[in-house]
Amino acid sequence: MSEALHRNYQVSEEIGRGRFGVVFRCLLPVNGVYYAVKSIEKSLVSADSLDAQCLLTEPKILHLLSPHPNIINLHDFYEDETHLHMVIDLCSSSDLHHRVVTRRVIPEPESASIMCQLVQALAHCHSLGVAHRDIKPDNILFDDRNRLKLADFGSAEFFKEGQLMSGVVGTPYYVAPEVLAGRDYCEKVDVWSAGVVLYIMLAGFPPFYGDSAVEIFDAVLRANLRFPARVFGSVSSAAKDLLRRMLCKDVSRRFSTEQVLRHPWITSGGGARTVADLT
Missing domain, CATH: 3.30.200.20 (Phosphorylase Kinase; domain 1)
Structure with a gap:
């Protein structure tokens, strides 16, 4: 050494x-x-x-x-x-993957706090021309003060404003559909992946899944977002509204990091419950 x-x-x-x-x-x-x-x-x-x-x-x-x-x-x-x-x-606490596996579902206020910190990190990256490209619970760590730390920038890429990126990188459950489709893409791929993380925190399972990588990719490409009543019956409509805006297949309509941070479910710390609360 x-x-x-x-x-x-x-x-x-x-x-x-x-x-x-x-x-x-x-x-x-x-x-x-x-x-x-x-x-x-x-x-x-x-x-x-x-x-x-x-x-x-x-x-x-x-x-x-x-x-x-x-x-x-x-x-x-x-x-x-x-x-x-x-x-x-040094991040001595468990990562988000471990927390989701052991707790299954994370309450809305805690999920909102985690998502706010994650998207603040992504907003900082994007403002400096960096796309992470591998957002997943395993790369979301916590220090001894329980503060979120985004890690593992091994797949990250530099970009200039208005410049698109290419290359299939990421992890099956979390990768954005435009990446799998082989199209050039922008930094909003990170917002999609963060949306998958939010869905998993609230539901305990991913929004798009299958028994193999091919089946998972097919589900992501279809991007048919559903909220099963047995799980999402107790989740606020405000949280589901944010998920729709993050997991939007149309990149032009998908939220940016700044729009996510301004969403009432985030600004209220997960306290906004209904669509009426969003106005």
Whole structure:
């Protein structure tokens, strides 16, 4: 591991492991604060592959986006002959995926708080010309103050205003239909994915599903949004109104991040119950 990293940080136990590297807990003695260090082994990545491009792009994106209260912040970056090391925020609480699996359904006020923080993070990304492109519960972390931290910018892409992106990236349940259709797309793909996350928090299952990746993709492409009464009977019409606007197949009518943040269900902290409350 990098000598420069060890000069500045006390690296301790492993706390996570991914396809290309390992995440360790580390301490910065000068301020007594614990961080995480993501160490990526270069030999596991082909030099000319898309993965290599992502590994090089992620630190640049995190540097651009930091600091933000709802995004994993990059504090230090080291590179040696064998590894890349990113010192980032330590998120010791469970991620959103774990919370949904263990609790099944998350009440509207808590879901509104989580969604507000997530979309604030996305609004910051989009204002700086960054699309995340892989929004899902696994990438939504929480620190020891229960503050949301958006993580994993390995699929993120830079864009300029009015410029469209291409390439099929993302995770089956959460990817926007225009991505699957092979069309060029804009940053609103993140709003679609956030809408899927909101639906899952309120219902306990995704809005578009199937028994295989192909069936899931077909369901996403149809984008037939339903609210089964057995589950959504107790969910406010205001929440369902926001879901319709986020999970809108027509990109021109789909909400932007700023429109989501202005929606009364969000501004009321999940307290707006009916369509009448929206006016």
